[in-house]
Structures are given as C-alpha cells and as structure tokens.
Ligand code: KG4
C-alpha cells in the first residue's frame with residue numbers, strides 16, 4: 001500500500017540532467033514538454049585559467065566535489081523533489097573520460113537509488129537539443145551548425161532523435177581557434193567571449209586572415225591560427241597592445257566568414273527549410289548577427305555553452321535504460 005501511494009504522489013514528468021564532459025559541472029530539470037525548470041552551471045574556468053586550458057585530472061576532481069551541491073541546488077531551484085523525477089539523463093560522451101565518468105557514476109547512483117530509468121545522452125545531440133526547449137521549440141527538418149570548443153559540424157537534422165553529419169573540421173574546432181587566438185593575444189582562457197568583446201573596439205578589415213578552402217563541406221582552422229601567430233610576432237609589445245582590438249576583430253571576422261561560407265554552401269546543396277546554430281561559438285555576437293541575416297535560429301545564449309538542460313532535452317528523444325540495467329554502462333571519450 002505504502003508503495004502505491006508513493007507512486008501516486010509522483011508527478012513523474014521531470015527529467016533530471018547531468019553534464020560533466022569538460023569543465024562545467026551542470027545539472028538541470030526539464031519537463032517532458034520541454035520547459036526548463038532549473039538550469040545550474042558551475043564553471044571551473046577560473047580553476048583552469050592559470051594553466052591556459054583544461055587540465056583533465058583537475059576537472060575530474062572538481063566534478064567530484066561539485067556534483068552533489070549542484071544537483072541539490074538544481075532540485076531546490078526547480079522546486080522539485082527526487083520523487084518527481086521520471087528519469088535521470090547524463091552525458092555519456094564525447095569529452096574528457098575522467099570527467100565523464102564522474103557524471104555517469106553519479107547519475108547511475110542517483111537513478112539506481114530511486115529505481116529510476118537512466119538515459120545516456122551524446123553531448124553533440126545535447127547541443128542540437130538545446131533548440132527543442134521552450135520557447136525555441138524548433139521542429140526538424142533544419143540545417144544545423146554546431147560550433148563548440150571540441151567540434152565544428154554541419155548537420156542535416158530530420159528528426160529530434162538524431163542527425164546526419166554533412167561536414168566537420170579537419171583540424172581545430174572553431175571554439176579551439178577562438179581559444180588559441182585569445183591565448184596569442186594574451187586574453188586568457190577560455191578566450192572566445194574575450195575576443196568577442198575586444199573585437200567590438202577593433203577594425204575587422206585591419207588585417208586579412210586567410211579562410212581555408214577545403215573540399216566539400218568540411219572546415220579547417222589551423223592555418224588561420226598560424227597566420228595570427230605570425231602577425232603577433234611581427235609586432236613590438238607596445239604596438240601589439242595598440243593593435244590588439246584590430247587583431248581580435250579581424251581574426252573573429254575570418255572565423256565567422258569561414259563558418260558562414262560553409263553554411264551557405266550546405267544550404268545550397270541540401271533542401272532544408274531552416275538554418276540553426278548551436279554550441280559555445282553560437283554565443284558569438286558577430287556569428288549570431290550574420291546568421292540572423294540569413295534568417296537562422298540561434299540557441300538562446302545561456303544554452304549555447306555547455307549545460308545540462310540541453311542534455312535533459314535530448315533525453316526526451318533518446319533511448320531509456322530501465323532500472324537496474326545500466327550499472328554496466330560506460331562513458332566514451334570520442335564519437336564512434
Ligand atoms: O559548447 P562549449 O561550452 O563546450 C564544448 O562542447 O566544447 O563551447 C566552448 C567554446 C570555447 O571554445 C569558447 O571559447 C567558445 O565556446 N565561446 C565563444 C563565445 N563564448 C564561448 N566563442 C566565440 N564567441 C563567444 N562569445
């Protein structure tokens with residue numbers, strides 16, 4: 001009797017998501033119909049800044065410390081108890097394996113202790129699913145540019161459950177190009193947002209940086225980074241300081257141009273009615289403005305960089321593993 005009453009009391013329409021693939025410890029509650037009830041992100045960026053990039057072992061340890069308080073804060077913020085959770089979603093990969101394992105283990109423990117199903121989610125599917133949350137609630141089909149610190153992909157999205165890859169980067173990801181550029185300009189880590197801000201004070205036509213032309217719908221950013229390195233090397237420290245904003249603006253212009261060119265080429269090749277953009281680089285103001293001119297839909301700013309709302313959102317369209325069949329589940333570092 002007690003057990004059935006307990007079941008009746010459950011609202012059972014909330015998915016609890018957990019994301020720990022890199023240096024953000026994030027948890028979120030999302031309703032089955034795509035409302036974000038809570039979205040908590042604890043960034044470790046400051047911790048890694050002194051090393052100029054993410055240190056995997058440091059990230060894993062910090063996830064361990066942050067997972068429980070972040071989950072607690074998320075439930076509190078959503079005004080939900082674990083009894084109202086219908087499933088636990090977690091990023092299974094790709095990402096830093098140690099960091100992923102902390103999230104997967106925490107999610108398994110939480111799901112198992114409450115006899116809940118577990119939904120393993122691919123991080124990239126998560127980024128795309130940031131578009132499926134209210135109020136955006138975008139319906140496929142659409143062409144999607146996914147630009148983050150680890151990936152740059154053009155996707156043909158025909159259903160909310162998945163996508164087909166049309167093109168990807170042959171070397172650095174767009175976010176990586178921003179981060180490496182920021183490092184060369186002494187702007188710290190992570191640098192995309194810092195370049196974005198500094199670029200507003202510079203002249204984007206001051207320097208001409210090359211946009212790599214690779215066949216098909218792929219991208220390449222490594223040459224661009226080298227071009228910036230050479231430009232920086234030629235300047236005396238005080239002149240570099242004076243030209244920094246121009247360099248940032250010109251460098252950003254080149255990255256954005258490379259992304260837009262490929263989006264336009266893809267949209268001419270595949271008949272998809274809409275264009276959308278997701279991932280950390282989708283937060284870039286120039287990219288948003290240029291894509292806006294093409295009528296593209298951009299993920300809302302708080303959902304561009306890593307978060308767990310997008311993971312819980314993707315879980316609505318992914319396969320659930322029933323209690324207790326997920327105890328053997330493993331994480332994966334790179335996409336299959
Ligand atoms: O999606 P994300 O949080 O993590 C990965 O899945 O990789 O993306 C992080 C990337 C970083 O490279 C960061 O520099 C970049 O997104 N980023 C930006 C901006 N905000 C974050 N790049 C350009 N402009 C921004 N405003």
Ligand code: ZN
Pocket residue numbers: 123127148149279280305306
């Ligand atoms: Zn990401």
